[in-house]
Amino acid sequence: MKISMAYEARISEILAEMTLEEKIAQMQQVSPESFRPEVFENFRKLGGGSFLHVLGKDADAVRADAENTRMKIPPIFGIDAIHGHSLLNGAVIYPSQLAMACSWNPSLIKKMGKATAEEVNADGLDWVFSPVLCIGRDTRWGRVDETFGEDPYLVGTLAAAITEGYEEDGLVAACLKHYIGYGEETGARDAYDTEISMRKIREVFLPPFRRAVEAGASTVMTAYGSISGVPMTAHRQLLREVLKDELGFDGFVVTDWYNVGSLRTKQKAVESFADGVRVTVESGNDMSMNSYQFYEHAIRLVKEGKLSMELIDEAVRRILRVKFSLGLFDENKKRMPKECIGSKEHIEINHALTCESLVLLENNGVLPLKETPKKIAVVGPNADDIRAQYGDWTFFSHPNRAPEDTMPKGDYYTVLRGLKTVFADSEVAYAKGCDVMGYSADTMMNEAIALAEDADVVIAVIGDILAQNGEGKDRAVLELSGRQGELIRKLKATGKPVITVLVNGKPLCLGDVIENSDALIETFNGGDLGGLCAAEMIAGKFNPSGKLPISFPRASGQVPCYYNQYAGWHATKYMDVDEGSRYDFGYGLSYTNYEYKNLAISADTAKAGDVLTVSVDITNTGDMDGAEIVEMYYNDLYSSVLTPTRQLCGFTKVFVGAGETVHVELPLAVNDLSLVNANCETVLEPGDFEIMVGGSLATLQTVALKITE
Ligand code: NOJ
Numbered sequence: 182m183k184i185s186m187a188y189e190a191r192i193s194e195i196l197a198e199m200t201l202e203e204k205i206a207q208m209q210q211v212s213p214e215s216f217r218p219e220v221f222e223n224f225r226k227l228g229g230g231s232f233l234h235v236l237g238k239d240a241d242a243v244r245a246d247a248e249n250t251r252m253k254i255p256p257i258f259g260i261d262a263i264h265g266h267s268l269l270n271g272a273v274i275y276p277s278q279l280a281m282a283c284s285w286n287p288s289l290i291k292k293m294g295k296a297t298a299e300e301v302n303a304d305g306l307d308w309v310f311s312p313v314l315c316i317g318r319d320t321r322w323g324r325v326d327e328t329f330g331e332d333p334y335l336v337g338t339l340a341a342a343i344t345e346g347y348e349e350d351g352l353v354a355a356c357l358k359h360y361i362g363y364g365e366e367t368g369a370r371d372a373y374d375t376e377i378s379m380r381k382i383r384e385v386f387l388p389p390f391r392r393a394v395e396a397g398a399s400t401v402m403t404a405y406g407s408i409s410g411v412p413m414t415a416h417r418q419l420l421r422e423v424l425k426d427e428l429g430f431d432g433f434v435v436t437d438w439y440n441v442g443s444l445r446t447k448q449k450a451v452e453s454f455a456d457g458v459r460v461t462v463e464s465g466n467d468m469s470m471n472s473y474q475f476y477e478h479a480i481r482l483v484k485e486g487k488l489s490m491e492l493i494d495e496a497v498r499r500i501l502r503v504k505f506s507l508g509l510f511d512e513n514k515k516r517m518p519k520e521c522i523g524s525k526e527h528i529e530i531n532h533a534l535t536c537e538s539l540v541l542l543e544n545n546g547v548l549p550l551k552e553t554p555k556k557i558a559v560v561g562p563n564a565d566d567i568r569a570q571y572g573d574w575t576f577f578s579h580p581n582r583a584p585e586d587t588m589p590k591g592d593y594y595t596v597l598r599g600l601k602t603v604f605a606d607s608e609v610a611y612a613k614g615c616d617v618m619g620y621s622a623d624t625m626m627n628e629a630i631a632l633a634e635d636a637d638v639v640i641a642v643i644g645d646i647l648a649q650n651g652e653g654k655d656r657a658v659l660e661l662s663g664r665q666g667e668l669i670r671k672l673k674a675t676g677k678p679v680i681t682v683l684v685n686g687k688p689l690c691l692g693d694v695i696e697n698s699d700a701l702i703e704t705f706n707g708g709d710l711g712g713l714c715a716a717e718m719i720a721g722k723f724n725p726s727g728k729l730p731i732s733f734p735r736a737s738g739q740v741p742c743y744y745n746q747y748a749g750w751h752a753t754k755y756m757d758v759d760e761g762s763r764y765d766f767g768y769g770l771s772y773t774n775y776e777y778k779n780l781a782i783s784a785d786t787a788k789a790g791d792v793l794t795v796s797v798d799i800t801n802t803g804d805m806d807g808a809e810i811v812e813m814y815y816n817d818l819y820s821s822v823l824t825p826t827r828q829l830c831g832f833t834k835v836f837v838g839a840g841e842t843v844h845v846e847l848p849l850a851v852n853d854l855s856l857v858n859a860n861c862e863t864v865l866e867p868g869d870f871e872i873m874v875g876g877s878l879a880t881l882q883t884v885a886l887k888i889t890e
Contacts, residue, residue, distance in 0.1 A: 192501045202227075208493070208496050209476045210259065210435060210469065210471060212233045232259070233310075262309040269304060270583070272300045272304075272523055273531050274593070274708040275293055275531050276706060279317065279706070281329075291343060295347070309353050311356065312343045312358075315363050323655045326686035333386070337391070348396075357394070358401070359437060360419070360434070371654075372404075375406055375407065377408060378409070380861050394424075399432040402435050417464040417465060433503055441466075455478040467500055531709060535714040541725040544772075550721065559640050563685075570711050572686050602713060603722070614626055630671050642683075644689070658737050659737040660689070661694065669694045688733040729766055735759060735762070743766065744767070766878065781797070788889050788890065793886075795874060799837055815873070815886075817856060817870055854888065865888060872884050
């Protein structure tokens with residue numbers, strides 16, 4: 182949905198009719214779970230502008246209340262639909278953002294966004310708090326699972342795609358979050374201060390927001406934290422000057438949860454709640470999430486002449502603009518039929534996306550399994566734990582944890598169930614072996630080893646659990662927890678082939694699990710079908726094509742180890758850990774091999790504004806059809822400021838039949854080779870560049886390009 186300016190005259194009329202109280206109520210968002218019930222009830226009656234975490238019939242009831250207010254302005258209902266409409270039990274749960282980013286498939290992610298919009302809309306809601314545009318570079322951070330990974334270009338491309346999917350049909354509004362720099366906090370301590378410069382913001386963190394704003398995003402959420410000591414909620418420059426003026430963002434900005442109150446209680450940036458309200462609005466936030474005292478303070482501040490009515494009008498105009506664009510004022514607002522929730526069509530999209538989201542990290546030839554095994558030993562704490570497989574942001578985790586005995590209503594497959602389904606003719610037995618955290622009893626371990634000894638193949642499923650991911654769950658230690666490493670070691674000692682499947686929220690330091698596994702599959706948080714698709718991949722029902730959107734550290738102390746670091750001095754070296762990440766950004770194996778030949782560029786000299794074509798021939802030299810992700814990077818050899826030695830600037834995914842050769846062309850917009858100079862200006866510096874293409878960072882081929890004035 183492009184926010185429509187066609188309603189400006191109508192909005193002016195409405196604004197002229199509204200009282201101060203009615204305007205401020207539009208700027209208030211409340212949730213039923215965060216404070217005294219009467220507060221929620223009060224805002225229902227007085228016409229609160231927005232409600233969050235209210236589902237289905239409850240939303241209908243709140244909407245009906247708005248009908249009885251004087252202005253009858255419809256509320257906008259927001260929901261954390263983070264990987265599908267995942268707080269609703271019964272909706273399709275897709276892989277986490279990090280998992281789906283492994284597909285490097287914007288068009289499939291767009292379809293997923295569209296399918297999610299349909300389910301959210303059918304449930305009576307209007308607004309998804311997605312996508313997350315944070316950059317997952319410090320993997321200790323508890324919310325890395327919510328990101329599209331570590332690279333601004335990939336994050337921006339996938340964020341634009343999912344935003345289009347959400348918004349294209351006008352079913353829901355997207356919300357770009359968290360603006361900005363969240364995830365890069367010092368020490369990866371959630372929502373703490375981020376020490377990044379304006380230059381760095383423009384180089385790394387802003388580009389994805391720019392892409393998603395251009396894709397038509399209607400709303401943006403202000404991050405919890407601060408940048409070099411300035412709270413984001415109070416960051417007038419980044420909110421007003423950069424987001425609204427420079428990027429031309431016409432929608433509205435909502436704060437994150439209790440940001441207004443936190444200005445005083447946590448960040449100590451203001452002395453009173455009222456001052457927090459003033460700073461919040463003046464800095465460019467249009468709606469306050471859940472600091473419900475915002476309402477009374479804002480009214481008083483305007484009455485006392487301490488907060489300008491013009492700013493209030495501007496905020497309300499932005500909110501109404503989105504409400505009109507969504508058709509919320511229409512009597513027959515478009516609602517999808519409820520049957521689309523968890524529908525077959527959406528499950529099919531989920532299946533395709535999940536298959537493409539799996540990454541084959543290691544394979545000594547054991548996969549795909551050549552024969553159907555008689556006995557499969559399934560071992561490991563995450564083999565049959567759907568909560569671990571879903572990861573964060575489902576009805577299991579939010580808004581209030583579902584009771585212990587809750588079961589998903591959708592058709593979900595853990596790895597155990599997936600294997601039982603796919604290998605229906607095999608004997609599939611399970612022993613947990615150990616827990617993910619803590620010291621598990623030897624008896625548990627011994628039972629698993631005995632099962633392995635008696636099997637033809639062992640499939641071990643390890644990783645992390647919900648308790649190790651999410652808000653405020655940052656990890657100082659990324660090495661595998663509990664006795665999981667020991668379990669894999671002991672399984673290897675049985676002499677049976679060991680296929681290890683990782684079910685985890687973020688890259689972990691895998692240690693000797695790598696050499697003790699005959700094959701290693703990364704699923705991250707695979708949603709409903711993670712276990713089914715892993716089993717299908719093991720059976721060779723499809724050829725894996727996923728590649729990592731994030732680097733894997735060798736040791737916790739090596740973090741951050743993102744690929745696009747600068748050159749210079751001792752760079753990424755430590756004396757006690759091998760250099761470089763354990764698995765690179767862009768890495769992933771398949772059941773076939775691809776050979777890259779004839780790399781060429783349409784011109785070897787270019788200037789600003791030119792668009793070149795980079796081409797390469799790719800041959801599938803194996804005997805299985807496959808899809809290959811083709812990656813393109815650039816290196817600005819000498820520049821006035823340090824630049825990454827490899828920076829992604831294009832990619833595509835091509836199908837290559839066994840034995841076939843495909844000619845691939847990638848557009849290269851020369852302006853994309855710009856840098857942010859010491860004055861924070863984005864400029865293209867003339868000089869020598871390298872353009873690199875390949876299937877992974879380790880196999881890149883290079884052509885030269887000269888940029889002239
Ligand atoms: C907390 C989170 O930081 C944000 O991502 C989420 O959308 C809101 N609050 C609403 O739950």
